[in-house]
Protein backbone atom coordinates (compact mmCIF):
# COMPACT_ATOMS: atom_id res chain seq x y z
CA UNK A 1 0.00 0.00 0.00
CA UNK A 2 1.25 3.48 -0.86
CA UNK A 3 0.32 6.62 1.06
CA UNK A 4 -0.51 9.26 -1.55
CA UNK A 5 0.22 12.94 -1.01
CA UNK A 6 -2.91 15.00 -0.42
CA UNK A 7 -4.92 12.02 0.87
CA UNK A 8 -5.96 11.40 4.48
CA UNK A 9 -5.86 7.81 5.75
CA UNK A 10 -7.95 6.14 8.42
CA UNK A 11 -7.09 2.71 9.81
CA UNK A 12 -9.81 0.40 11.14
CA UNK A 13 -8.06 -2.23 13.23
CA UNK A 14 -9.50 -5.67 14.07
CA UNK A 15 -9.31 -6.35 17.84
CA UNK A 16 -7.48 -9.65 17.15
CA UNK A 17 -4.39 -7.42 16.78
CA UNK A 18 -3.70 -7.93 20.48
CA UNK A 19 -3.00 -11.62 19.93
CA UNK A 20 0.28 -10.63 18.24
CA UNK A 21 0.95 -6.91 18.88
CA UNK A 22 1.26 -4.96 22.13
CA UNK A 23 -1.23 -2.27 23.05
CA UNK A 24 -0.93 0.72 22.98
CA UNK A 25 2.35 0.69 21.07
CA UNK A 26 0.57 -0.70 17.98
CA UNK A 27 -1.56 2.47 17.85
CA UNK A 28 1.59 4.66 17.87
CA UNK A 29 3.22 2.51 15.20
CA UNK A 30 0.24 2.73 12.86
CA UNK A 31 0.11 6.50 13.31
CA UNK A 32 3.85 6.66 12.58
CA UNK A 33 3.21 4.91 9.26
CA UNK A 34 1.10 7.86 8.11
CA UNK A 35 -2.46 7.12 9.22
CA UNK A 36 -4.10 10.29 10.54
CA UNK A 37 -6.82 8.33 12.35
CA UNK A 38 -6.65 4.92 13.99
CA UNK A 39 -9.91 3.31 15.10
CA UNK A 40 -10.76 -0.12 16.40
CA UNK A 41 -13.73 -1.86 14.75
CA UNK A 42 -15.31 -2.71 18.11
CA UNK A 43 -18.08 -0.13 17.74
CA UNK A 44 -18.90 -1.68 14.34
CA UNK A 45 -19.19 -5.03 16.17
CA UNK A 46 -21.60 -3.47 18.65
CA UNK A 47 -23.81 -2.29 15.77
CA UNK A 48 -23.60 -5.76 14.17
CA UNK A 49 -24.90 -7.16 17.46
CA UNK A 50 -27.73 -4.65 17.83
CA UNK A 51 -28.98 -5.40 14.32
CA UNK A 52 -28.63 -9.19 14.80
CA UNK A 53 -30.71 -8.90 17.96
CA UNK A 54 -33.55 -7.23 16.04
CA UNK A 55 -33.56 -9.96 13.36
CA UNK A 56 -33.34 -12.88 15.79
CA UNK A 57 -36.15 -11.35 17.81
CA UNK A 58 -38.49 -10.81 14.87
CA UNK A 59 -37.83 -13.68 12.44
CA UNK A 60 -38.12 -17.15 13.86
CA UNK A 61 -38.80 -19.03 10.62
CA UNK A 62 -35.30 -20.52 10.07
CA UNK A 63 -31.94 -21.26 11.70
CA UNK A 64 -29.88 -18.11 11.27
CA UNK A 65 -26.20 -18.34 10.36
CA UNK A 66 -23.75 -15.65 11.53
CA UNK A 67 -22.28 -13.84 8.54
CA UNK A 68 -19.16 -11.91 9.74
CA UNK A 69 -16.75 -14.65 8.54
CA UNK A 70 -16.28 -14.20 4.76
CA UNK A 71 -15.06 -17.78 4.42
CA UNK A 72 -18.39 -19.06 5.78
CA UNK A 73 -20.22 -16.72 3.39
CA UNK A 74 -18.11 -17.92 0.45
CA UNK A 75 -18.71 -21.60 1.24
CA UNK A 76 -22.45 -20.99 1.34
CA UNK A 77 -22.43 -19.01 -1.91
CA UNK A 78 -20.32 -21.60 -3.67
CA UNK A 79 -21.57 -24.94 -2.32
CA UNK A 80 -24.77 -24.36 -0.40
CA UNK A 81 -26.60 -21.51 -2.20
CA UNK A 82 -29.92 -22.77 -0.77
CA UNK A 83 -28.61 -21.52 2.61
CA UNK A 84 -28.10 -17.92 1.46
CA UNK A 85 -31.46 -16.90 3.02
CA UNK A 86 -30.15 -18.24 6.35
CA UNK A 87 -27.22 -15.81 6.48
CA UNK A 88 -28.07 -12.92 8.81
CA UNK A 89 -28.48 -10.02 6.33
CA UNK A 90 -26.41 -7.56 8.35
CA UNK A 91 -22.90 -6.25 7.74
CA UNK A 92 -19.92 -7.65 9.61
CA UNK A 93 -18.10 -5.41 12.11
CA UNK A 94 -15.81 -4.32 9.23
CA UNK A 95 -18.79 -3.33 7.06
CA UNK A 96 -20.63 -1.63 9.94
CA UNK A 97 -17.53 0.29 10.98
CA UNK A 98 -16.92 1.29 7.36
CA UNK A 99 -20.41 2.82 7.25
CA UNK A 100 -19.89 4.55 10.60
CA UNK A 101 -16.60 6.16 9.56
CA UNK A 102 -18.14 7.34 6.29
CA UNK A 103 -20.58 9.33 8.45
CA UNK A 104 -18.10 10.57 11.08
CA UNK A 105 -14.89 10.91 9.05
CA UNK A 106 -15.86 11.85 5.49
CA UNK A 107 -13.01 12.32 3.03
CA UNK A 108 -10.65 9.73 4.54
CA UNK A 109 -9.32 6.70 2.66
CA UNK A 110 -10.37 3.78 4.84
CA UNK A 111 -8.11 0.79 5.39
CA UNK A 112 -9.19 -2.28 7.38
CA UNK A 113 -6.31 -4.24 8.93
CA UNK A 114 -6.88 -7.74 10.28
CA UNK A 115 -5.88 -11.41 10.37
CA UNK A 116 -7.90 -12.51 7.39
CA UNK A 117 -7.23 -12.85 3.67
CA UNK A 118 -10.89 -13.43 2.72
CA UNK A 119 -11.82 -9.99 4.10
CA UNK A 120 -10.41 -8.75 0.79
CA UNK A 121 -13.24 -10.61 -0.96
CA UNK A 122 -15.76 -9.08 1.43
CA UNK A 123 -14.37 -5.65 0.60
CA UNK A 124 -14.92 -6.36 -3.12
CA UNK A 125 -18.45 -7.55 -2.35
CA UNK A 126 -19.64 -4.66 -0.18
CA UNK A 127 -17.57 -1.80 -1.63
CA UNK A 128 -17.65 0.21 1.63
CA UNK A 129 -13.99 0.06 2.64
CA UNK A 130 -11.22 1.35 0.36
CA UNK A 131 -8.54 -1.21 1.19
CA UNK A 132 -7.97 -4.35 3.25
CA UNK A 133 -4.55 -5.28 4.61
CA UNK A 134 -3.58 -8.38 6.54
CA UNK A 135 -1.35 -8.29 9.63
CA UNK A 136 1.39 -9.81 7.44
CA UNK A 137 1.09 -6.87 5.06
CA UNK A 138 1.12 -4.48 8.03
CA UNK A 139 4.40 -6.05 9.18
CA UNK A 140 5.81 -5.51 5.68
CA UNK A 141 4.81 -1.83 5.91
CA UNK A 142 6.50 -1.50 9.32
CA UNK A 143 9.67 -2.96 7.81
CA UNK A 144 9.52 -0.81 4.69
CA UNK A 145 8.99 2.40 6.68
CA UNK A 146 11.48 1.34 9.41
CA UNK A 147 8.92 1.64 12.21
CA UNK A 148 10.38 0.16 15.42
CA UNK A 149 8.43 -2.19 17.71
CA UNK A 150 8.32 0.38 20.51
CA UNK A 151 7.66 4.08 20.03
CA UNK A 152 7.67 6.39 23.02
CA UNK A 153 7.20 9.62 21.08
CA UNK A 154 4.51 11.72 22.77
CA UNK A 155 3.57 13.44 19.51
CA UNK A 156 1.47 10.36 18.68
CA UNK A 157 -1.88 9.90 20.39
CA UNK A 158 -1.73 6.76 22.50
CA UNK A 159 -5.36 5.63 22.40
CA UNK A 160 -7.67 4.82 19.51
CA UNK A 161 -9.72 7.60 17.98
CA UNK A 162 -13.41 7.47 18.66
CA UNK A 163 -15.75 5.63 18.21
CA UNK A 164 -14.98 2.60 20.26
CA UNK A 165 -16.51 -0.19 22.37
CA UNK A 166 -15.01 -2.30 25.15
CA UNK A 167 -16.96 -5.58 25.49
CA UNK A 168 -16.87 -6.53 21.78
CA UNK A 169 -13.08 -6.85 21.95
CA UNK A 170 -13.65 -10.60 22.35
CA UNK A 171 -15.29 -10.87 18.91
CA UNK A 172 -12.20 -12.62 17.43
CA UNK A 173 -12.69 -15.57 19.79
CA UNK A 174 -14.94 -18.47 18.87
CA UNK A 175 -18.36 -17.58 20.35
CA UNK A 176 -17.40 -13.91 20.75
CA UNK A 177 -20.43 -12.72 18.79
CA UNK A 178 -23.09 -14.64 20.71
CA UNK A 179 -21.47 -14.01 24.09
CA UNK A 180 -21.73 -10.24 23.50
CA UNK A 181 -25.20 -10.33 21.94
CA UNK A 182 -27.05 -9.87 25.24
CA UNK A 183 -29.69 -12.28 23.93
CA UNK A 184 -31.25 -13.46 27.19
CA UNK A 185 -34.64 -11.83 26.53
CA UNK A 186 -35.05 -13.46 23.11
CA UNK A 187 -33.07 -16.71 23.10
CA UNK A 188 -32.07 -19.50 25.45
CA UNK A 189 -28.51 -20.74 25.56
CA UNK A 190 -29.64 -24.05 24.02
CA UNK A 191 -30.97 -22.14 20.95
CA UNK A 192 -27.42 -21.16 20.00
CA UNK A 193 -24.69 -23.38 18.60
CA UNK A 194 -21.15 -22.02 18.73
CA UNK A 195 -18.75 -23.78 16.41
CA UNK A 196 -15.51 -23.26 14.51
CA UNK A 197 -13.31 -25.05 12.00
CA UNK A 198 -14.15 -26.04 8.43
CA UNK A 199 -14.94 -29.69 9.16
CA UNK A 200 -17.61 -28.84 11.74
CA UNK A 201 -19.11 -26.17 9.52
CA UNK A 202 -19.37 -28.41 6.45
CA UNK A 203 -20.94 -31.15 8.56
CA UNK A 204 -23.60 -28.71 9.79
CA UNK A 205 -24.36 -27.35 6.31
CA UNK A 206 -24.72 -30.92 5.00
CA UNK A 207 -27.33 -31.62 7.65
CA UNK A 208 -29.66 -28.63 7.23
CA UNK A 209 -33.26 -29.60 6.56
CA UNK A 210 -35.93 -27.23 5.24
CA UNK A 211 -34.11 -24.12 6.45
CA UNK A 212 -33.32 -25.49 9.92
CA UNK A 213 -30.34 -27.10 11.57
CA UNK A 214 -31.79 -29.32 14.30
CA UNK A 215 -33.60 -27.10 16.81
CA UNK A 216 -31.07 -24.31 16.80
CA UNK A 217 -32.15 -20.72 16.19
CA UNK A 218 -28.68 -19.27 15.67
CA UNK A 219 -25.32 -20.68 14.55
CA UNK A 220 -22.39 -18.57 15.69
CA UNK A 221 -19.62 -19.91 13.49
CA UNK A 222 -16.11 -18.96 12.40
CA UNK A 223 -14.14 -21.00 9.90
CA UNK A 224 -10.76 -20.83 11.69
CA UNK A 225 -10.35 -23.22 14.60
CA UNK A 226 -10.53 -21.06 17.73
CA UNK A 227 -11.74 -18.01 15.77
CA UNK A 228 -9.96 -15.07 14.13
CA UNK A 229 -7.14 -15.28 16.70
CA UNK A 230 -6.10 -18.28 14.64
CA UNK A 231 -6.63 -16.55 11.29
CA UNK A 232 -4.39 -17.25 8.29
CA UNK A 233 -2.42 -13.99 8.59
CA UNK A 234 -1.75 -14.07 12.33
CA UNK A 235 1.82 -14.38 13.49
CA UNK A 236 1.79 -17.69 15.38
CA UNK A 237 4.69 -16.85 17.70
CA UNK A 238 2.37 -17.11 20.72
CA UNK A 239 0.53 -20.45 21.04
CA UNK A 240 -3.24 -20.30 20.47
CA UNK A 241 -4.06 -20.51 24.20
CA UNK A 242 -1.87 -17.51 24.86
CA UNK A 243 -3.44 -15.56 21.97
CA UNK A 244 -6.89 -16.20 23.45
CA UNK A 245 -5.67 -15.09 26.88
CA UNK A 246 -4.25 -11.88 25.46
CA UNK A 247 -7.64 -10.99 23.93
CA UNK A 248 -9.46 -11.69 27.20
CA UNK A 249 -6.92 -9.69 29.19
CA UNK A 250 -7.26 -6.77 26.79
CA UNK A 251 -11.07 -6.79 27.15
CA UNK A 252 -10.75 -6.78 30.95
CA UNK A 253 -8.21 -3.97 30.83
CA UNK A 254 -10.43 -1.89 28.56
CA UNK A 255 -13.55 -2.38 30.63
CA UNK A 256 -11.65 -1.38 33.79
CA UNK A 257 -9.56 1.50 32.57
CA UNK A 258 -10.85 2.73 29.22
CA UNK A 259 -14.61 2.66 29.62
CA UNK A 260 -15.08 6.36 29.93
CA UNK A 261 -12.50 8.20 27.89
CA UNK A 262 -15.15 9.98 25.84
CA UNK A 263 -14.77 7.57 22.92
CA UNK A 264 -17.56 5.09 23.54
CA UNK A 265 -19.82 4.70 20.52
CA UNK A 266 -23.53 4.95 21.28
CA UNK A 267 -26.53 3.97 19.18
CA UNK A 268 -27.18 7.64 18.49
CA UNK A 269 -23.80 7.85 16.68
CA UNK A 270 -25.18 5.38 14.12
CA UNK A 271 -28.48 7.18 13.58
CA UNK A 272 -29.54 7.16 9.96
CA UNK A 273 -27.17 4.34 8.91
CA UNK A 274 -28.64 1.27 7.23
CA UNK A 275 -26.53 -1.74 8.29
CA UNK A 276 -28.42 -4.30 6.25
CA UNK A 277 -26.54 -6.44 3.72
CA UNK A 278 -27.78 -8.45 0.79
CA UNK A 279 -26.15 -11.79 -0.05
CA UNK A 280 -26.45 -12.66 -3.71
CA UNK A 281 -25.87 -15.96 -5.51
CA UNK A 282 -22.66 -16.13 -7.54
Ligand code: SF4
Nearest residue numbers: 069116222224228231
Ligand atom coordinates in the same frame (compact mmCIF):
# COMPACT_ATOMS: atom_id res chain seq x y z
S1 SF4 B 1 -12.52 -17.02 11.29
FE1 SF4 B 1 -10.73 -16.96 9.95
S2 SF4 B 1 -11.54 -16.77 7.86
FE2 SF4 B 1 -13.20 -16.25 9.30
S3 SF4 B 1 -13.10 -14.02 9.52
FE3 SF4 B 1 -11.88 -14.89 11.17
S4 SF4 B 1 -9.79 -14.94 10.33
FE4 SF4 B 1 -11.18 -14.69 8.60
